[in-house]
Amino acid sequence: MSDQTPAVYGGQAVIEGVMFAGKHVHVTAVRRKDNQIAFFEVPKKPNAFLTSLKKIPFLRGIVGIIESAAKGSQHLTFSAEAYAEDETSPEEAAKGKEKKERWNLTMILGVAVVGILSFAVGKIIFTLVPAFVEGLIFSQAFENKILHNLLEGVIKIVFLLCYLWFISQTPLIKRLFQYHGAEHKVITAYESGSELTVDKVQKFSRLHYRCGSSFIIFTVIVGVIVYSFFTWDTMGERILQRLLLLPVVLGISYEVLRWTNALRDIPVLKWLGVPGLWLQLLTTKEPNDEQVAVSIASFNRMLELDRQSNALKS
Incomplete structure (x- = not known):
């Protein structure tokens, strides 16, 4: 174990790889x-x-x-282009640049849906659709707004779980989730002071308190609480209210995520982060040794470049 508190690093899975964000550089x-x-x-x-x-x-x-989505898209694009190039046969490559660009665009759009959907467009969809569905089914059943909010939250979670399960059945997304697990293992190993070798990293959990998947589930829980302080009379008012309160819900959820991560070593309070860990059972898969090796390579390269930058500035 290291005697010093390790720096806080984050990352994301990309197609056939992992991106890590350092203090001075992002490396995929x-x-x-x-x-x-x-x-x-x-x-x-x-x-x-x-x-x-x-x-x-x-x-x-x-x-x-916003910053993570903007920077992450660069790395998603790089991985999509590399994957498209590897999957394109010499005969297909010889047919011209235009076809390759169309293939790359298809891959990039597909990855963008998975990588950004949950945090941007998808957050709006998963906010508005459950509210509409709950109102459509239960609007005349009772008047208790808090109960309506709770049911909306349940519907939102069901939609989210179904969506994640559905996309995880495709081979490409399954491998993406394996790299997500590899990313978590490397970060956890580093934060534990472990040597970053494949064998040692594989012993760590693929779940991590600071994951964006935990953030998603917190937005559902926080949303139920925040919405309970407001009322509405029509479906239009309810939808508008959800849109206006979305930044508030996201901001509070981020603070809750930071809080639960800070408390994860306290025996009782560590259970606050468990719902997010449960969701990660869907958004991560156990990686193989080759995938962990890629994640280690990315992390080590990021550390190397960060140290070089620190040396130049000192």
């Missing part, structure tokens, strides 16, 4: 068809305005989501 490593590991490195460009916003509680969550 992907496994190519020839079994080589290719890297994509994007230095962070300091932004004083965003840095100041990320110091403000409740607002920093919104800024973080």
Whole structure:
């Protein structure tokens, strides 16, 4: 075990690889068809305005989501293009650049749906559709608004679980979720002070308190609570209210995620983060050794570049 508290790092799974965000750089490593590991490195460009916003509680969550989606799309694109290139036969490649671009666009759009749906467009869909469905079914059953909110939350969770289960049945997404598990294992191993070898990393859990999947489930729980402070008379008012309160729900949920992560070592309070861990049983899969090796390679390269940047600034 290390005597020093390790830095807090995050990442995300991409097609056939993992991206890790360091202090000074974002690094993606992907496994190519020839079994080589290719890297994509994007230095962070300091932004004083965003840095100041990320110091403000409740607002920093919104800024973080937008920033993560913007930066993550670059790495998703890199992995999609690498995958498309590997899956394109020499004969198909010879047919011209236009066909390759169409294939890449298809892959990129597919990955974007999985990677961004939960945090942007998908959050709106999973906010409005359950409210509409609950109102359609139960609007005349009773008047208790808190009970309506609870049922809306239940419907939202059912929709979310069905969606995650459905996409996890496809081979591409299943492998994406395996890399998600590999990402968590590496971060947990590092935070535990373990040596980053495949054998040792594989011993750690694929679940992690700080995961975006935990954030999703917290938005459902926080939404039920926040919505209970407001009332509505028509479905239109209810839908508009959900849209206006969405930034509030996201901001509070981010703080709850940070709080539960900080309390995860306290015997009783650690159970606050369990709902998020349960959801990760769907959004992560056990990775194989090759996938863990890619994740380790990405993390080590990120650490190396971060140390180089620190050395240059010192």
